[in-house]
Amino acid sequence: MAKSAGVAIGYLAERAGLAVSAIRYYEAQGLLEPWRNSGGQRRFHRADIRRLSFVMIAQQFGFSLPEIRGLLKDLPGGRTPTPADWARISSGFRSHLDQRIETLQKLRDNLDGCIGCGCLALPNCALYNPQDRAAQKGKGPRYLMGDSPEPQNGS
Amino acid sequence: MAKSAGVAIGYLAERAGLAVSAIRYYEAQGLLEPWRNSGGQRRFHRADIRRLSFVMIAQQFGFSLPEIRGLLKDLPGGRTPTPADWARISSGFRSHLDQRIETLQKLRDNLDGCIGCGCLALPNCALYNPQDRAAQKGKGPRYLMGDSPEPQNGS
DNA sequence: GTAATTTCTCAACCTAACTTTAGGTCAAGG
DNA sequence: CCTTGACCTAAAGTTAGGTTGAGAAATTAC
Numbered sequence: 001m002a003k004s005a006g007v008a009i010g011y012l013a014e015r016a017g018l019a020v021s022a023i024r025y026y027e028a029q030g031l032l033e034p035w036r037n038s039g040g041q042r043r044f045h046r047a048d049i050r051r052l053s054f055v056m057i058a059q060q061f062g063f064s065l066p067e068i069r070g071l072l073k074d075l076p077g078g079r080t081p082t083p084a085d086w087a088r089i090s091s092g093f094r095s096h097l098d099q100r101i102e103t104l105q106k107l108r109d110n111l112d113g114c115i116g117c118g119c120l121a122l123p124n125c126a127l128y129n130p131q132d133r134a135a136q137k138g139k140g141p142r143y144l145m146g147d148s149p150e151p152q153n154g155s
Numbered sequence: 156m157a158k159s160a161g162v163a164i165g166y167l168a169e170r171a172g173l174a175v176s177a178i179r180y181y182e183a184q185g186l187l188e189p190w191r192n193s194g195g196q197r198r199f200h201r202a203d204i205r206r207l208s209f210v211m212i213a214q215q216f217g218f219s220l221p222e223i224r225g226l227l228k229d230l231p232g233g234r235t236p237t238p239a240d241w242a243r244i245s246s247g248f249r250s251h252l253d254q255r256i257e258t259l260q261k262l263r264d265n266l267d268g269c270i271g272c273g274c275l276a277l278p279n280c281a282l283y284n285p286q287d288r289a290a291q292k293g294k295g296p297r298y299l300m301g302d303s304p305e306p307q308n309g310s
Numbered sequence: 311g312t313a314a315t316t317t318c319t320c321a322a323c324c325t326a327a328c329t330t331t332a333g334g335t336c337a338a339g340g
Numbered sequence: 341c342c343t344t345g346a347c348c349t350a351a352a353g354t355t356a357g358g359t360t361g362a363g364a365a366a367t368t369a370c
Contacts, residue, residue: 008346008347009346009347010346010347019328019329020346020347021328021329021330022327022328022329024348024349025327025328025329029327037336039335039336039337039347039348040335040336040347040348041335041336041337041346041347041348042347042348057262059327060262061262064326064327065326065327090266093266094263094266094267097259097262097263097266098263100259101256101259101260101263104216104252104255104256104259105256107212107215107216107252108249108252108253108256111245111248111249111252112249163316163317163367164316164317165315165316165317174358174359175316175317176358176359176360177357177358177359179318179319180357180358180359181358184357192366193366194317194318194365194366194367195317195318195365195366196316196317196318196365196366196367197317197318214357219356219357220356220357
């Protein structure tokens with residue numbers, strides 16, 4: 001038992017507040033592993049509602065689906081996750097989140113300084129200086145989010 | 156004078172740390188308005204380096220290109236922007252940025268609470284509860300970032 | 311006066327995260 | 341039995357933010 005026949009995709013979708021198509025897509029991305037009933041239809045654990053909630057939260061935190069799949073590795077698929085399971089992966093979240101917040105705050109502080117001094121018009125402004133940003137790399141969607149065109153002299 | 160022949164796209168690209176193609180794309184999106192020389196090539200103001208810097212910063216802040224175009228409306232295209240110009244739109248930034256930070260902090264606080272109490276497994280957790288999120292709408296990429304499938308009774 | 315760069319346009323391609331569509335199958339009700 | 345609604349698969353479409361490529365014209369360098 002324990003499996004108690006499972007729930008259908010439509011039910012899961014409604015409970016999670018997602019489109020059915022999104023859930024199929026998530027399965028294709030390896031975020032869920034439903035089984036099939038005799039007629040070939042997907043059956044899910046009720047606990048997958050929480051799993052999907054987690055996915056949605058993680059997305060709000062800025063994680064990509066592959067990254068979320070990684071986080072979910074820590075969540076046992078077979079049994080209902082315990083609070084301890086959630087706590088474990090949640091704390092992984094925590095550090096990512098802290099970093100994002102810190103980055104934004106730094107950006108804001110910089111901006112504050114610039115507003116005060118008008119240095120966006122000057123070459124020594126950290127926010128302004130393109131070379132700084134180009135140098136640190138890996139920020140925005142630079143080069144299709146993966147840094148293709150560069151010198152590439154040697155690995 | 157003042158226009159002093161302007162600079163070429165390649166120069167601008169290098170100074171801004173962007174690909175040439177990106178700059179053409181930004182022009183197509185209405186973020187820049189270069190003029191053309193006698194041979195039909197784009198010529199830019201030197202001040203456009205800063206304009207592009209602004210675009211890149213705004214992107215890091217999470218603004219979309221249309222939104223950035225809106226912010227740039229306040230930047231006069233014809234003359235070199237003054238520190239006062241930058242200060243004006245920077246302070247517009249400020250409030251957006253504050254909001255983003257606040258949202259993330261709330262999320263973090265919620266998460267902290269959940270880690271402590273294990274309530275991700277319980278129905279009263281704000282982070283967990285799907286219905287809450289489904290109800291507030293307009294968060295993640297729900298329905299292709301624009302809420303299509305909803306009413307759908309007509310058409 | 312060439313040769314080598316740059317730049318031009320325009321269309322096609324790319325990734326992420328889904329949705330939509332087309333053509334069929336399964337399950338329940340009357 | 342027949343209809344209705346939920347479900348199935350596979351492929352194509354969508355949006356954002358660009359990149360890539362082809363073929364031609366303009367600029368720059370020697």
